[in-house]
Amino acid sequence: MKGLGQNITPKECNSHLQSVGDALYVIGGKWKLRIIISLSEGRKRFNELQRSIGGISARVLSNELKELEMNGFVHRNVHTDATPVIVEYERTDYADSLRDVLGALSAWGKMHRARIKKAAELGHAKSSNTLITQD
Amino acid sequence: MKGLGQNITPKECNSHLQSVGDALYVIGGKWKLRIIISLSEGRKRFNELQRSIGGISARVLSNELKELEMNGFVHRNVHTDATPVIVEYERTDYADSLRDVLGALSAWGKMHRARIKKAAELGHAKSSNTLITQD
DNA sequence: GTTAGTAGTATACAAAAGGTTAGTAGTAAC
DNA sequence: GTTACTACTAACCTTTTGTATACTACTAAC
Numbered sequence: 001m002k003g004l005g006q007n008i009t010p011k012e013c014n015s016h017l018q019s020v021g022d023a024l025y026v027i028g029g030k031w032k033l034r035i036i037i038s039l040s041e042g043r044k045r046f047n048e049l050q051r052s053i054g055g056i057s058a059r060v061l062s063n064e065l066k067e068l069e070m071n072g073f074v075h076r077n078v079h080t081d082a083t084p085v086i087v088e089y090e091r092t093d094y095a096d097s098l099r100d101v102l103g104a105l106s107a108w109g110k111m112h113r114a115r116i117k118k119a120a121e122l123g124h125a126k127s128s129n130t131l132i133t134q135d
Numbered sequence: 136m137k138g139l140g141q142n143i144t145p146k147e148c149n150s151h152l153q154s155v156g157d158a159l160y161v162i163g164g165k166w167k168l169r170i171i172i173s174l175s176e177g178r179k180r181f182n183e184l185q186r187s188i189g190g191i192s193a194r195v196l197s198n199e200l201k202e203l204e205m206n207g208f209v210h211r212n213v214h215t216d217a218t219p220v221i222v223e224y225e226r227t228d229y230a231d232s233l234r235d236v237l238g239a240l241s242a243w244g245k246m247h248r249a250r251i252k253k254a255a256e257l258g259h260a261k262s263s264n265t266l267i268t269q270d
Numbered sequence: 271g272t273t274a275g276t277a278g279t280a281t282a283c284a285a286a287a288g289g290t291t292a293g294t295a296g297t298a299a300c
Numbered sequence: 301g302t303t304a305c306t307a308c309t310a311a312c313c314t315t316t317t318g319t320a321t322a323c324t325a326c327t328a329a330c
Contacts, residue, residue, distance in 0.1 A: 016237065018248075061308095
């Protein structure tokens with residue numbers, strides 16, 4: 001596929017606009033990708049997942065997991081034999097198809113953080129809006 | 136870099152979590168990537184940009200452009216010689232660094248749309264929540 | 271002179287997303 | 301018996317995001 005450098009055609013532009021729109025529609029928002037990344041470590045239980053991500057409330061995690069399950073990214077395993085009931089979440093094969101997206105985002109974020117830090121060291125103190133998340 | 140397939144280590148997980156978090160911090164949200172894609176066609180004026188993206192209000196576009204400018208993704212050219220004043224927006228070189236991210240998202244979105252369409256044709260009618268944006 | 275276009279801003283409001291607190295029903299440790 | 305853990309859910313609140321309408325000040329076409 002042709003890249004997204006300068007000067008794509010209007011047709012290509014609209015096609016990219018639609019495709020990226022579709023992607024953001026299902027994996028957009030603050031938490032979905034983080035949940036998928038966290039489940040890349042292996043299957044996890046609800047509270048374990050909440051702790052590993054950090055900053056997400058139970059309510060939001062619960063809602064996001066439902067949506068991820070609906071879209072086929074996550075599978076919910078309930079072990080009814082144990083008491084109390086144990087629920088484990090795991091990534092599906094379809095979530096693996098996001099590998100390139102996550103890889104590209106992760107690589108870019110790493111580069112961006114390094115760039116911001118360097119700029120800060122050189123004394124280019126900008127407004128906190130331009131900065132990255134805290135260490 | 137190691138991919139994001141099954142079974143990454145906790146350390147790798149946290150690193151990805153931070154990097155993807157940094158990326159989402161600056162390019163997350165409904166509009167930022169769309170604006171950058173639209174500017175890949177070439178420099179555009181305010182209303183032209185609004186029309187090309189579709190669905191974005193002037194207020195939101197104005198706010199998003201300010202943020203994108205602060206983060207160095209977009210450059211604002213004002214031609215004071217003309218009357219009325221002409222303002223053109225263009226992508227910076229730094230926005231080009233998002234090439235891989237946009238490419239991966241676009242490719243994934245295209246694949247996802249095809250998958251959903253195929254599932255719909257096979258009669259797997261699911262709730263509209265799982266679907267893609269309208270044609 | 272009316273209409274439309276330029277690049278926005280002001281105001282007000284609505285909707286969506288996310289956060290806070292508390293609570294359930296059961297178990298198990300101290 | 302008190303505390304804590306499990307996997308959530310309900311009610312409520314705040315923040316973010318988006319929408320609608322109107323307005324500026326100037327130009328150009330009809």
